Amino acid sequence: xxxxxxxxxxxxxxxxxxxxxxxxxxxxxxxxxxxxxxxxxxxxxxxxxxxxxxxxxxxxxxxxxxxxxxxxxxxxxxxxxxxxxxxxxxxxxxxxxxxxxxxxxxxxxxxxxxxxxxxxxxxxxxxxxxxxxxxxxxxxxxxxxxxxxxxxxxxxxxxxxxxxxxxxxxxxxxxxxxxxxxxxxxxxxxxxxxxxxxxxxxxxxxxxxxxxxxxxxxxxxxxxxxxxxxxxxxxxxxxxxxxxxxxxxxxxxxxxxxxxxxxxxxxxxxxxxxxxxxxxxxxxxxxxxxxxxxxxxxxxxxxxxxxxxxxxxxxxxxxxxxxxxxxxxxxxxxxxxxxxxxxxxxxxxxxxxxxxxxxxxxx
Amino acid sequence: xxxxxxxxxxxxxxxxxxxxxxxxxxxxxxxxxxxxxxxxxxxxxxxxxxxxxxxxxxxxxxxxxxxxxxxxxxxxxxxxxxxxxxxxxxxxxxxxxxxxxxxxxxxxxxxxxxxxxxxxxxxxxxxxxxxxxxxxxxxxxxxxxxxxxxxxxxxxxxxxxxxxxxxxxxxxxxxxxxxxxxxxxxxxxxxxxxxxxxxxxxxxxxxxxxxxxxxxxxxxxxxxxxxxxxxxxxxxxxxxxxxxxxxxxxxxxxxxxxxxxxxxxxxxxxxxxxxxxxxxxxxxxxxxxxxxxxxxxxxxxxxxxxxxxxxxxxxxxxxxxxxxxxxxxxxxxxxxxxxxxxxxxxxxxxxxxxxxxxxxxxx
Numbered sequence: 001x002x003x004x005x006x007x008x009x010x011x012x013x014x015x016x017x018x019x020x021x022x023x024x025x026x027x028x029x030x031x032x033x034x035x036x037x038x039x040x041x042x043x044x045x046x047x048x049x050x051x052x053x054x055x056x057x058x059x060x061x062x063x064x065x066x067x068x069x070x071x072x073x074x075x076x077x078x079x080x081x082x083x084x085x086x087x088x089x090x091x092x093x094x095x096x097x098x099x100x101x102x103x104x105x106x107x108x109x110x111x112x113x114x115x116x117x118x119x120x121x122x123x124x125x126x127x128x129x130x131x132x133x134x135x136x137x138x139x140x141x142x143x144x145x146x147x148x149x150x151x152x153x154x155x156x157x158x159x160x161x162x163x164x165x166x167x168x169x170x171x172x173x174x175x176x177x178x179x180x181x182x183x184x185x186x187x188x189x190x191x192x193x194x195x196x197x198x199x200x201x202x203x204x205x206x207x208x209x210x211x212x213x214x215x216x217x218x219x220x221x222x223x224x225x226x227x228x229x230x231x232x233x234x235x236x237x238x239x240x241x242x243x244x245x246x247x248x249x250x251x252x253x254x255x256x257x258x259x260x261x262x263x264x265x266x267x268x269x270x271x272x273x274x275x276x277x278x279x280x281x282x283x284x285x286x287x288x289x290x291x292x293x294x295x296x297x298x299x300x301x302x303x304x305x306x307x308x309x310x311x312x313x314x315x316x317x318x319x320x321x322x323x324x325x326x327x328x329x330x331x332x333x334x335x336x337x338x339x340x341x342x343x344x345x346x347x348x349x350x351x352x353x354x355x356x357x358x359x360x361x362x363x
Numbered sequence: 364x365x366x367x368x369x370x371x372x373x374x375x376x377x378x379x380x381x382x383x384x385x386x387x388x389x390x391x392x393x394x395x396x397x398x399x400x401x402x403x404x405x406x407x408x409x410x411x412x413x414x415x416x417x418x419x420x421x422x423x424x425x426x427x428x429x430x431x432x433x434x435x436x437x438x439x440x441x442x443x444x445x446x447x448x449x450x451x452x453x454x455x456x457x458x459x460x461x462x463x464x465x466x467x468x469x470x471x472x473x474x475x476x477x478x479x480x481x482x483x484x485x486x487x488x489x490x491x492x493x494x495x496x497x498x499x500x501x502x503x504x505x506x507x508x509x510x511x512x513x514x515x516x517x518x519x520x521x522x523x524x525x526x527x528x529x530x531x532x533x534x535x536x537x538x539x540x541x542x543x544x545x546x547x548x549x550x551x552x553x554x555x556x557x558x559x560x561x562x563x564x565x566x567x568x569x570x571x572x573x574x575x576x577x578x579x580x581x582x583x584x585x586x587x588x589x590x591x592x593x594x595x596x597x598x599x600x601x602x603x604x605x606x607x608x609x610x611x612x613x614x615x616x617x618x619x620x621x622x623x624x625x626x627x628x629x630x631x632x633x634x635x636x637x638x639x640x641x642x643x644x645x646x647x648x649x650x651x652x653x654x655x656x657x658x659x660x661x662x663x664x665x666x667x668x669x670x671x672x673x674x675x676x677x678x679x680x681x682x683x684x685x686x687x688x689x690x691x692x693x694x695x696x697x698x699x700x701x702x703x704x705x706x707x708x709x710x711x712x713x714x715x716x717x718x719x720x721x722x723x724x725x726x
């Protein structure tokens with residue numbers, strides 16, 4: 001093991017997006033990485049991408065310091081048992097989005113839990129597979145660690161070093177607490193997004209022509225891979241079902257109140273909107289700090305090369321740091337509205353700089 | 364009236380975000396604009412912003428060519444009746460997000476429908492009031508027009524000229540069809556977003572620390588003003604209730620299937636995710652064209668002034684047009700991942716240009 005605690009030699013079981021990304025991140029730190037995947041094509045691609053060497057089928061030789069099991073939630077326990085029988089490594093971790101069920105299954109199968117530290121990097125992409133992998137996938141992201149009561153402290157230290165080496169922030173919490181948290185902030189919203197998007201399958205062309213940024217945002221994650229997600233949802237069934245039922249109840253009640261039509265009913269629907277305001281404001285802002293309160297500067301931009309460069313150049317000249325940026329699309333026109341989030345003190349300076357250079361910036 | 368059909372003199376009743384924005388857009392075209400609002404402070408601010416002059420309380424003089432009733436849905440019919448009694452204008456339109464109920468109420472109140480052309484610009488912001496107004500709010504956006512059977516063609520022509528003068532695209536459709544469409548693509552998703560956000564009011568700090576871009580996107584519109592929205596939702600109650608019930612049913616069924624836990628049940632949940640994929644893919648892409656299939660180039664960026672400028676400059680040098688841009692936040696770290704959407708043929712060129720300049724761009 002290197003002095004900074006980063007394992008000198010690891011094995012990655014499963015060369016999908018997450019496994020290959022971990023391998024790439026560690027290769028950049030000089031770690032020796034051995035790869036294995038039951039899909040030969042996926043394994044070959046990961047090797048080709050420089051993520052490591054293929055693990056020989058037969059004798060493994062000296063156990064690695066760490067094996068990362070980057071397999072779907074339902075496969076974690078059997079993969080762990082198999083890896084431990086083969087003596088692949090001294091310490092094991094997984095990366096599944098669900099933590100309680102795989103741990104329970106591992107215990108039932110008789111896996112050695114002292115060397116196992118369940119983990120979950122909160123990073124992903126709408127694409128999957130080794131081709132989408134990148135060594136910087138985990139930079140600055142939270143990475144949940146849910147040690148079992150049996151997990152040895154030395155094993156936790158090795159897995160924590162892995163997290164840090166990938167540039168992520170370790171967040172230690174209980175497996176059940178983890179599963180409820182991700183049901184609330186990820187798995188539940190995912191199904192809701194799909195349910196809203198599913199309504200659009202029956203929409204006419206005219207209705208689709210009236211879509212704005214709101215429904216685009218609400219349904220963005222509905223574009224994700226259903227095969228990956230069904231495994232996550234079924235493995236975290238109860239917490240996800242709890243969230244979906246609560247949302248379904250709120251929506252059914254709102255529908256019934258709207259049909260009721262009385263003023264009292266309207267007040268109750270407004271309560272839901274107010275609770276929505278309150279919940280939204282609890283999402284932490286950029287850099288994990290307090291919810292952000294940036295000022296937004298809007299610029300109308302023609303859709304041609306170089307336009308954005310000139311705007312960002314002007315911002316640089318004004319010494320203004322752009323904290324966030326979005327483009328509001330303009331259906332049917334080669335125009336967009338660029339929204340630049342900046343610190344409130346810098347908004348006027350940026351607006352003036354842009355106006356002086358001929359852009360239309362509302363006051 | 365000017366030669367291009369743009370009214371030479373209009374009255375705007377209601378100086379909120381939409382009314383003031385319309386006034387600003389027409390002032391830029393040289394139209395004489397008279398403003399009125401029951402809230403004196405709002406009116407004064409709109410005048411100060413250069414949106415027009417205050418309409419004198421007493422004698423109105425020569426009727427204007429057009430009066431725009433920029434009031435909440437519930438106030439449209441009474442405002443129309445009052446305006447027609449005062450003889451404010453030759454033609455009337457409104458801008459409410461709901462079309463059938465105000466029209467029905469106007470008919471019941473005995474308004475003259477021959478001079479009335481209901482309208483709805485599909486534009487808005489998370490902020491409201493005259494201070495948030497901008498003359499370019501409607502640029503490239505759809506603007507629904509729902510003429511009543513009684514509406515005279517000349518009246519429709521005047522309102523169409525208004526839409527065009529504001530830079531928007533007129534979309535003519537039936538009031539009931541409009542209301543069902545916006546329930547599906549705007550009002551329904553709005554309540555769903557609020558219901559997901561409302562769940563977060565009970566979330567622990569740890570859960571909130573695990574939030575990613577997905578839940579941020581799903582809940583963005585939950586930050587909107589509940590007072591504005593309750594008026595919209597109650598005026599479009601039945602179509603919105605239909606959408607909410609359908610979504611609630613899908614979610615309740617998904618919850619029940621997840622609790623069931625059988626493989627058959629999982630297949631049904633996967634069906635919902637697949638329907639979500641299908642619905643999401645129907646949302647038109649930028650410029651109202653086919654759903655976009657841009658390639659995404661990802662760049663890791665330190666959070667410091669000038670960094671984005673240099674990246675967009677490099678894109679300009681490579682002759683690559685950036686179609687869309689988002690920044691993925693990195694909680695707890697001064698780093699972000701910039702995602703640049705470009706035409707598939709330009710992705711490799713851009714990636715190489717950025718790599719040559721020292722940025723980390725995954726392959």
